Amino acid sequence: MCSNCSLMQYAPLEAVLFDIDGTLCDSDPIHHHAFQEMLLEIGYNGGVPIDEEFFVKNIAGKHNEDIATALFPDDHARGVQFCDDKEVMFRRLAKDQVKPLPGLLKLTKWIEDHGLKRAAVTNAPRPNAELIISTLGLSDFFEAVIIGSECKNPKPSPDPYLKALEVLKVSKDRSIIFEDSPSGIKAGVAAGMPVIGISTRNPEQLLMEAKPAFLIKDYEDPKLWAALEELDKKGGVRNGTSCL
Template structure:
């Protein structure tokens, strides 16, 4: 079995253990809280041929994962329309509207999300959603998943000086929550998002919900999980609980 970046080969020490006492967890939204990438892919696959992109040939999942997933719409507007940014912005806005229409009936939480939600709430941890998604999309997904009261803040890449893969959104979340990067970690599912978390100095747990493992590993996550039921995640959280308990008994 391949050992993910940052993991001890004996699996005796989680790369998250140094964060004890844990103060906060930061969550990406798209693809992390819900498996929304297939819906985005469907929207792009339908709309890009209409503008003649790729000679009118629909994009592949591999193309979507490498060039689109997790990227900010400002960047995608330039990518699709390098000589007409305003037209690019109109296209991405139309695409997000299609996503919202499709998503209303299709959004499902990533497996184990509500189990993790209870774990976070039981320990009184601070939490924020940090996303490159437009506000309408973020609010739709968070509400549909029943998480509107769960997050203290929703930080948007578009409301920072730079969106992901720059660290700005995660640095802003740390500031808003008034927590230390030394006691906080991130859940992300895209290369862009993992790079943003790592650049902010945070350990990132990557989810393989929509993107190939080899691409995610290049962004240097602490480790990868399939979903929030993954035993690797719960072993790491259990170790954090153990260290917190030991610290309490010693004080």
């Protein structure tokens, strides 16, 4: 196992927290498509479709209030309404398109078998979050779903992750986070927790600048399972059950 991919300093592990978009499923292409189509309809950017670079810089992982400001700096109210309408389109598309990231269901089984607490923590609107969780068959898996807009501040503020710790009644020193965006990683790091970054769509360089504990490609990545196996062997998981 790579020298910096150990999780032993957070043992005994008590909780696992997940972002949703890009972390449970590769939903960013659906978001990108919805934004692209709707912005084209209003002639945004001179009728030139927004590309991946624009999407990553201005939209991916961000809260809708911030997206609204980025897209419509001179008319925030219009931007907020646009984002609300876009979410309706996203939900219509997502219910037939979202699939779990490779290895996710293996990991959720490992978490369940070890009796760990778990929460989803997202900047997405609650209807989006609940739709994705339900579509992935994880409604009974998560003990809590924390929404950024329902906290004092959304990510990259640590508030959503701090709220998750409070709801689950666990310590930041005994919890880990899975995140796929720079803003999400920054939120977890600011909350004092180790964040395992997932390079689903965002460039690895951008993710590393946010200071994750380490990066994985997806939940089948050998680095992740080597770290979890180390926890198992050294009794670093709360109930000590091994299913690897």
